[in-house]
Amino acid sequence: MLDKIMKPRSVAVVGASTKQHTIGSDILKRLQEYAFCGPIYPVNPKGGVIEGLQAYPSVLDIPGDVDLAIIIVNSRFVLQTIDQCHEKGILGLCVISAGFKETGAEGARLEAELLERVRRYGMRCVGPNCLGVVNTHPGVRLDGCFAETLPERGNIGFVSQSGALGGGILNILKDLNLGFSQFISIGNQADVNAETALEYWENEADVDQILLYMESIHDPANFRRLASRISKKKPILALKAGRSAAGASAASSHTGSLAGADLAADALLRQSGVIREFSLRDLFATAKVFANCPIPKGDRVAIITNSGGPGIMATDAVCEQGMTMAQLSDDTKAKLRAFLPAAASVKNPVDMIASAPIEHYKQTMETVLADPGVDMVIVIYLPFLGLRDTDVARAVMDVKAAHPEKPIAGVFMTKNEFFSALAGTDVTVPFFMYVEEAVDGFERLNEQRRWIARPEGRIPVFDADREGAAGIMKAALAEGRAQLTTRESIDVLSAYGIRVCGSGFARTEDEAAEAAGRIGYPVVMKMTSKTTSHKTDVGGVRVNIRSEEELRAQYRDLVARLETRGLLDGLEGVIIQEMVTGTREMVCGIATDPQYGPMMMFGLGGVFIEVMKDVTFRIAPLTDQDAADMVRSVKAFKLLEGARGTKPADIARIEETLLRLSQLVADFPFVDELDINPLMISEKTGEPVAVDGRIKVRLEEARAALG
């Protein structure tokens, strides 16, 4: 797919230059310095010799076949260069030149023409406005990138949307001893984007983990489809910048006002099994752990230290990350006790005391790793007189080699020199300066373990009265309304099998009794009148009616009172409503993100929505797993489980409600906002009941769809 670009057998550098410290000179130097495995053809109108290589006036003059053209010419010459590349039979492009979409409308037009040609010629293209591409495979050795630093060999596939940043990152990776196999600076991502890279790397043996720096996601649905599949095979770590840029959404619903671009991105990454980091520092720390550790069997962490303080701090961090401090077996403790000094502590964290020699490090690690109750081990070293930190590190790596099945991390609170000394050597254990870095990394391993174990979600299909719902919406559209009435909204929900508050209309006592019998007691009775709007003031609302006898008595009393006051004339009848009582008011709904499309929302409703913001979002469509995750990811889940003596809520039915809403918006993609607030948890039955609902559609789109 991207082989012509990432594994080229030959490279042309169009815009190669003899002028020092220009990209046209640097790229060529990098290609040579890194010893590219195939021929390199500089292209320059003047021809001649550049960096010792024969240069050609145009790609058409190159004698051999060319897989990849790296293009550095001024943007106004890019299109004709692509035409010549096509004529030459080149299928891979990497356009480093800037001056496209990023400069405004004119550049955007140029970029559109570029893309049109790439498509028409059957090429693939990285860029424009990018830093280049790298492949460190010994059979390729392509450094087609103008970063300061030569690439370090490793197992990471890395995509960066920011050019300059990509260069900075390459420097840092090298210092962190983090090598990579392939690097793509996607720039303006006219053709190749993060999704292309994901798909390309899915079955690439050389790539064991994928790192993404993103400012936007090109096609969220496609990203989700690919990432959720690939993340089960290889960890995908992402830094998504631009979290705060979204600003307040103008939507009027609760669902809308609580959403926002970052919530959508966050939901998408979560549903895709992508491990999200919020700073480059954390991104790289996590990558270091994945590069050197297997996925653990569980979350039980053992800590081995020669100093109490860091042991305490590591314990704090393990607990705060929600992992488990391993309980060492009596057998393990006895074995440790047999060789550690009396002042040592053989409980987890195991404190070997300051003077622990290397032999104690080895033996303690061996003993703790052999304990079946231990899934991961953190080894802490603080400098002690006469010991060399690099010797201790070597011992840790030796033990690790014999125990490849359990993650091991080292925390060496020593001089920077130690880390510099490691750089360039064959390091097989992630070493950090601070305990929290190791613990955070382990928590990500644990996250990946849970994601792998998570069943494949499926999108269930429920029976629904799609035609009925469409009819209701059409009626509103016919009146020019984008906003459905409460009644219409409730009816649409009901058509989709969502349990709504039962109600009926009655004009007589017998009809009222019949409606109440159908709905089931207790009920609420509300008069509806053309002349009396303040129902409550005239006793027109009767709550908690428990029997037909009571209902008939109340009905007669109501009529009598109205008659006394001369208000009977306007009475149209009464609405009989199911009386749903409960203290747990939830909220769910749909919001539409301009980029990510419809999003589902669930959480704590009532007066607490804005204050507590105990809500969670997922991108539609929902799988059953997504729905299950949603319900369990709000704090209020404890209330649903039946905290403090309340009846447990019907969780399955809540999940179904979310899934049915997801189906609704899949059927009617022009639904812009939908709120069920409250979704009351019935105290009697525990089931979720939509007591109030509102739906808003996008008028033009709805009209086009419903005809």
Added chain:
Amino acid sequence: MLDKIMKPRSVAVVGASTKQHTIGSDILKRLQEYAFCGPIYPVNPKGGVIEGLQAYPSVLDIPGDVDLAIIIVNSRFVLQTIDQCHEKGILGLCVISAGFKETGAEGARLEAELLERVRRYGMRCVGPNCLGVVNTHPGVRLDGCFAETLPERGNIGFVSQSGALGGGILNILKDLNLGFSQFISIGNQADVNAETALEYWENEADVDQILLYMESIHDPANFRRLASRISKKKPILALKAGRSAAGASAASSHTGSLAGADLAADALLRQSGVIREFSLRDLFATAKVFANCPIPKGDRVAIITNSGGPGIMATDAVCEQGMTMAQLSDDTKAKLRAFLPAAASVKNPVDMIASAPIEHYKQTMETVLADPGVDMVIVIYLPFLGLRDTDVARAVMDVKAAHPEKPIAGVFMTKNEFFSALAGTDVTVPFFMYVEEAVDGFERLNEQRRWIARPEGRIPVFDADREGAAGIMKAALAEGRAQLTTRESIDVLSAYGIRVCGSGFARTEDEAAEAAGRIGYPVVMKMTSKTTSHKTDVGGVRVNIRSEEELRAQYRDLVARLETRGLLDGLEGVIIQEMVTGTREMVCGIATDPQYGPMMMFGLGGVFIEVMKDVTFRIAPLTDQDAADMVRSVKAFKLLEGARGTKPADIARIEETLLRLSQLVADFPFVDELDINPLMISEKTGEPVAVDGRIKVRLEEARAALG
């Protein structure tokens, strides 16, 4: 106070040794290497010459005066050494020897004897079981510490409770270019502890900021008194480890079960104006910012960058930290536009584009710093061909020198070599690798700014019926009850002027009408009977009684119903209660931490307490500022302000409630638990009303206090 230890004119090393790689040898070497300004006297029973210095068999043989004795002998010889030091007239001790409290009961006894001698002899003592002390002042140059690294000169006073960790930290500080002026490894803190150091450094010109690594706080009340005063003059940064160790509290009340040692420590540090960090990494990053930046005038941050990506990430971080992105003035933008290239962005973040030369860095910084709408500036540099990062850094420092009044931080996403190159040079700007580190540091500056601006709190004294409350408690004690009844609890609260739900007892219809008239309608009427416990089942609870007429009717109806059922005999009478209606249920109370004493709690009550944990704690006694902070630091404060059309709560009255509770527990320190749950916010008046209360005392202590 600690001058004899921290600024000694002469030092004896008792236990000096000729044996290499022992503490007795290393300490002596360090003292010499670091060129201690006074005479050094090795003490060794064998005498002779050690490290080129004349050794003496005992301190008594030393010819000159000795200020400080550093003691390294085996713990069993420490007491006699101290006796000899006393005889010699030595007043400063630093006991490095281990084998005291940390080893068990025997060692604890030895430590008690040590302390007794220190007190009796009028000495001060650091340790035992510590790493030593350091003072980098050129007039002292004391390195009485066996860390690997020689100390770096700077303006930090640093206290470490962990010896080995302290050593590791000294290494790291040096790498971070973070120098310090004084370092005390307090070890077992038999005499000198963090509080002693705080007090000593309060007026020490050489110490500009104080760093604490703590696992416990010796005397929380004293710590608070000192730290809250000193933190207004010098920032105090603390890492308190052992957060998770506390485990679940066994207390039965909500207040108790939500508390726990770390909540107490967190509250104490907050009330003391101490900036709390949760990892050493963050502690040092913050220290670096304080070491090189003034306190800003506001929270408006401007970002200057040569790459878009890091600018976006910095913007994200600024927003997430709750700070403000500075709005550059039109004037500033015009000035920037005048020299920056067309592709540059002159809005904040200012993107000078990748090729920005040093001159643009300087001019942009000058222009942005001159904008009165900017309080702090972050300068980001990503490597660009032909520029040297150290040259850019030098330019940033040059501009900073001309603008000492505004904090400036640098983020240089470049090679580690850059940071190594900085180490040892005179760096005046905090440089970081990642944007989040600079932003976090600025947020701490901002926190310190707010703390300095926060008015001194006062502890108000309210009129309260202390005798009345004592009488109620005594009555419970007389019956052997630690737990007060609801009635008693409510009466105690009432005696302390806390607005409780009004109620009265009545035996007749007239008494009931009289009580209701006194309380004010609407009221609730509840029967109280010796024979009928299920009041509700027999219609014994009548709510929302709105008038005397209705009350009398309901009373008669109640009596009639009981008569019909033959239940009248057991009737004692009725309780008339004020009917407090409201949807906002708060909670407040007192919990007792075994180490920190009484703590005040406030937050969202009702079914949400455990689920939302939207509660906050402060150590008693509360100042008016503490009470104001408490009410404003829970999310539910928005509900109190009157979100969504509810009446604003009487905030002043809520604060007063907390302050009155604080006074109550100051008067009766044996109150172990106190809950007001709910503290209902009256929908009608907005005032907080204690609807239910429970108080539990510590029986023995209460009896002793109340006689």
